[in-house]
Amino acid sequence: MLFTWLLLGGLILLFSPENVTGKLQLGFARVFSWPLTVSRSIAPLAATNPEPLKNSVSREEYDRLQTHLDNVMEQLYQERQNVELLSNLRKVKGLNNRFALEGASLVPAGVINANINNLTNELIINRGSNDGLEIGQFAMANNSIIGKISDLSERTARVKLVTDPASSIPVLISLNSGEHIEAILKGKGNNIANINLVPIKNKVEITNKIYAAKNPGFLDVPIKIGEIKQCQRSDENPLLWDITVTPTCNFENIRDIAIVIMNPKQQ
Amino acid sequence: MRWFRFAAITLVITILQSAFINSMPVNPNLLVILMVFFAVYSDNKDAIITSFALGLAADLIGPAMGTLTLSFGLIGSLLAYLNRIVAIRKMTYQAAVIFIVAIAIAFLAHLLVMLKSQITTEINYTSVIAVAVYSSIIGPFLFLPTAWWMNLKHQSSNEH
Numbered sequence: 337m338l339f340t341w342l343l344l345g346g347l348i349l350l351f352s353p354e355n356v357t358g359k360l361q362l363g364f365a366r367v368f369s370w371p372l373t374v375s376r377s378i379a380p381l382a383a384t385n386p387e388p389l390k391n392s393v394s395r396e397e398y399d400r401l402q403t404h405l406d407n408v409m410e411q412l413y414q415e416r417q418n419v420e421l422l423s424n425l426r427k428v429k430g431l432n433n434r435f436a437l438e439g440a441s442l443v444p445a446g447v448i449n450a451n452i453n454n455l456t457n458e459l460i461i462n463r464g465s466n467d468g469l470e471i472g473q474f475a476m477a478n479n480s481i482i483g484k485i486s487d488l489s490e491r492t493a494r495v496k497l498v499t500d501p502a503s504s505i506p507v508l509i510s511l512n513s514g515e516h517i518e519a520i521l522k523g524k525g526n527n528i529a530n531i532n533l534v535p536i537k538n539k540v541e542i543t544n545k546i547y548a549a550k551n552p553g554f555l556d557v558p559i560k561i562g563e564i565k566q567c568q569r570s571d572e573n574p575l576l577w578d579i580t581v582t583p584t585c586n587f588e589n590i591r592d593i594a595i596v597i598m599n600p601k602q603q
Numbered sequence: 604m605r606w607f608r609f610a611a612i613t614l615v616i617t618i619l620q621s622a623f624i625n626s627m628p629v630n631p632n633l634l635v636i637l638m639v640f641f642a643v644y645s646d647n648k649d650a651i652i653t654s655f656a657l658g659l660a661a662d663l664i665g666p667a668m669g670t671l672t673l674s675f676g677l678i679g680s681l682l683a684y685l686n687r688i689v690a691i692r693k694m695t696y697q698a699a700v701i702f703i704v705a706i707a708i709a710f711l712a713h714l715l716v717m718l719k720s721q722i723t724t725e726i727n728y729t730s731v732i733a734v735a736v737y738s739s740i741i742g743p744f745l746f747l748p749t750a751w752w753m754n755l756k757h758q759s760s761n762e763h
Contacts, residue, residue: 350668352668455667456666456716
């Protein structure tokens with residue numbers, strides 16, 4: 337009888353809406369945020385024993401700067417397009433001349449807990465609706481987009497990473513020719529994501545960069561997500577590419593992120 | 604069963620598992636080890652309650668609520684019934700049981716997550732087997748301190 341009741345409780349939990357059960361997970365992370373953060377900060381120390389290097393920067397720092405450079409190059413490309421557009425429409429005044437991310441606010445947040453495996457790729461952060469966060473806002477780390485806010489409470493939020501199997505984000509593939517192709521990036525778990533439905537006629541190559549596409553109200557300039565790691569013809573449809581993308585940022589070592597709030601409410 | 608002690612050890616293990624163990628290169632599943640311990644050393648009723656409770660704790664740090672509660676509950680209860688027929692006391696048997704249970708829970712939870720979130724992902728066999736191996740190696744050695752903490756009479760392998 338006891339087993340039946342507990343089984344019933346488990347089934348209720350299983351079939352309850354995710355926004356209800358998610359509150360339990362966020363509540364747990366909030367209540368035990370201190371021990372979780374402390375344990376997370378100890379883990380990398382125990383896991384690695386880095387050798388000191390001379391006349392060099394860490395891989396993390398190199399990647400961060402490289403991503404920044406890629407973002408600036410992408411912004412330059414966008415601005416060139418704007419200049420071209422403006423030069424074609426000289427007579428029109430007051431056309432959008434706002435710089436990228438001008439007026440956007442970056443809210444820093446600490447990672448309470450990370451859940452990264454083949455089923456889920458999520459972060460729990462110590463900012464919530466009280467800090468102006470909303471569902472759908474983009475999260476950045478090391479100058480790259482890492483995911484979107486998927487669930488919120490007053491003081492905590494869940495960031496669904498771009499590699500989460502339930503994540504689906506519009507992206508731009510920057511080809512070597514300078515052309516940009518629109519596509520959808522879907523998470524595959526285990527720190528990788530996939531892009532399908534790109535016709536084979538597009539010359540997609542390994543190391544082509546992937547940018548999160550503009551999203552009105554959430555992101556007004558493409559920002560780098562990662563690079564193409566593998567690119568082969570799809571087994572299901574040989575006319576399409578099957579593209580594997582690795583994110584720029586190493587999610588497992590993230591301790592701090594920033595949330596992009598495009599038009600913050602004035603206090 | 605000393606439920607306050609059980610709650611305390613579950614809480615500590617859950618926090619350790621979530622924030623510390625999961626980010627280590629060697630990452631045994633301590634909650635599975637604990638579940639096997641209680642299934643082996645408690646009576647049936649307590650084993651069922653602890654299995655579901657540990658599953659709930661695993662869910663709080665897991666991918667989707669309910670999936671691990673059911674997986675732990677079902678497999679823990681089954682193990683408790685099996686333990687009435689075949690006593691699992693030798694360390695090697697305990698290690699084998701932890702290995703099998705860790706794999707079974709991973710597969711069942713994977714199926715339930717796919718059912719709940721309507722997504723299709725491939726199971727990472729390497730990761731599942733690695734966790735099962737680490738758990739089975741470390742597990743039997745954690746039984747003694749757990750028995751001490753729970754104030755249970757730990758029966759050594761020599762008795763059987």
